[in-house]
Amino acid sequence: MPKEKTKKAQKSDEIVVNLDAFVVxxxxxxxxxxxxxxxxxxxxxxxxxxxxxxxxxxxNVAEEEFQDAQTTIADAPYLGDIKKAKVAIVEYTxxxxxxxxxxxxxxxxxxxxxYVDTGDAIYVFxxxxxxxxxxxxxxxxxxxxCVNEIAGVEKFAQYASNIYEVASNxxxxxxxxxxxxxxxxxxxxxxxxxxxxxxxxxxADGAAAGVQGTPGFIVGVLDGDGNVTGKLIPGAYPYDTFAxxxxxxx
Numbered sequence: 256m257p258k259e260k261t262k263k264a265q266k267s268d269e270i271v272v273n274l275d276a277f278v279v280x281x282x283x284x285x286x287x288x289x290x291x292x293x294x295x296x297x298x299x300x301x302x303x304x305x306x307x308x309x310x311x312x313x314x315n316v317a318e319e320e321f322q323d324a325q326t327t328i329a330d331a332p333y334l335g336d337i338k339k340a341k342v343a344i345v346e347y348t349x350x351x352x353x354x355x356x357x358x359x360x361x362x363x364x365x366x367x368x369x370y371v372d373t374g375d376a377i378y379v380f381x382x383x384x385x386x387x388x389x390x391x392x393x394x395x396x397x398x399x400x401c402v403n404e405i406a407g408v409e410k411f412a413q414y415a416s417n418i419y420e421v422a423s424n425x426x427x428x429x430x431x432x433x434x435x436x437x438x439x440x441x442x443x444x445x446x447x448x449x450x451x452x453x454x455x456x457x458x459a460d461g462a463a464a465g466v467q468g469t470p471g472f473i474v475g476v477l478d479g480d481g482n483v484t485g486k487l488i489p490g491a492y493p494y495d496t497f498a499x500x501x502x503x504x505x
Contacts, residue, residue, distance in 0.1 A: 261360040263361065296435020308385040310352045320502070324487035326464040326473040327480075329456060331410050332403045334367060335377035341383045342363065343477040343505045344370070344497070345379040347461040348415075348462070350395035351388035356405040356419035358470050362494045370501055377477065382450075382457040383469050394445070396454050400428040401444035406436050465489075474500050486495030 279412045326345055333343075344366060363378075370376040380402070384392035395418050403411035417430045424445075430440050444450075464473050465487045473495065475485015486500060 256492075270314045271402055279286075288403050299304075301480050308349075308383070308387075309372050310349075310385075311468040311470060311490030313492040314356075314494075321483075321486040321488060322465060324464045324473050325482065325484045326460055327482050328377075328452065328477075329381070329460065329481065331381045332400070332408045333377045333379040333455070334408060334412060335371040336374050337377050337477075339374040340371075340377045342370075342376045342475060342501060343379055343473075344376055344501075345381060345473040345482045345483055347381050347383035347457065347464075347466045347469060347471040347473075348420050349384050349388055351392040351394050351420060351458075352385070352413070352469040353420065355389070355470045358491040359419060361387070362433075362491070362497065364449070365494050366497055369498070375380060375505055376501065379483075380411070381461065383461045383466060383471065384454065385460075389440050390433055393424070393451075393454060394424055395427060396457075397448055397450045398431065398441075398445050400450035400453060402431060402434070402436055404444065405440045406434065410434055410436065411416060443498075472497075474502060474504070 294468065303416040318360055328343060328345060331345075346358075366376075367378055371378050380399075382396035384396050399411060399415050399418065402414040406414075414430060414434055414436075417428060417433070421427055421430070427445070428438075428442075461471060464471075465475075466489070468489065473483050473485060474488060475502060476485045477483055485504065488500070
């Protein structure tokens with residue numbers, strides 16, 4: 256008799272787990288994870304651009320699909336022989352943009368050497384000063400175009416490389432003096448803001464081509480009227496990205 260009581264006591268101490276109580280909560284959690292994953296995938300690559308544009312690093316190189324785009328060289332400065340060139344690289348730039356400076360230092364020279372100097376392409380400089388960079392970005396663009404008018408495109412290209420991220424108009428003046436630009440003509444041109452209309456046109460043409468930030472590039476076939484039809488490269492992508500696109504066009 257005592258043994259039977261012991262067995263009954265042990266049986267009553269067992270804990271019975273009801274798995275059915277966990278099924279519904281786990282199902283809800285799993286469904287939430289699946290839905291969240293689906294939303295994340297559907298929104299990939301559709302971020303809303305900052306008002307006034309952005310500075311573009313161009314980090315997403317792998318499996319990038321560049322959108323179709325068209326623009327014009329207008330009356331912008333360019334390097335190369337337009338009579339021989341089959342394609343154009345049109346850069347929309349902001350002199351206060353660090354990634355524009357990065358492109359200038361790391362990529363531009365090789366593009367000019369391998370495609371512009373060979374006669375295959377022209378390299379076009381268009382101004383795209385972003386709102387959030389303030390008046391100095393506009394003043395820099397105007398000063399650069401003044402140098403182009405006074406001293407030609409070769410001096411312009413040097414000047415443009417030298418004024419990235421300048422902090423004041425005094426630095427713009429010093430950079431022009433260092434290149435031997437006629438300062439009387441330069442100061443007059445700058446004070447008049449002579450190229451404000453060209454800057455505004457650059458902003459309009461860039462936006463129409465899909466440029467939302469700097470640097471932005473339209474790389475495409477050049478026709479006899481200065482129109483460029485090709486692809487938009489939205490950022491400071493590496494040389495190989497440009498080279499692959501240019502080689503396909505050529």
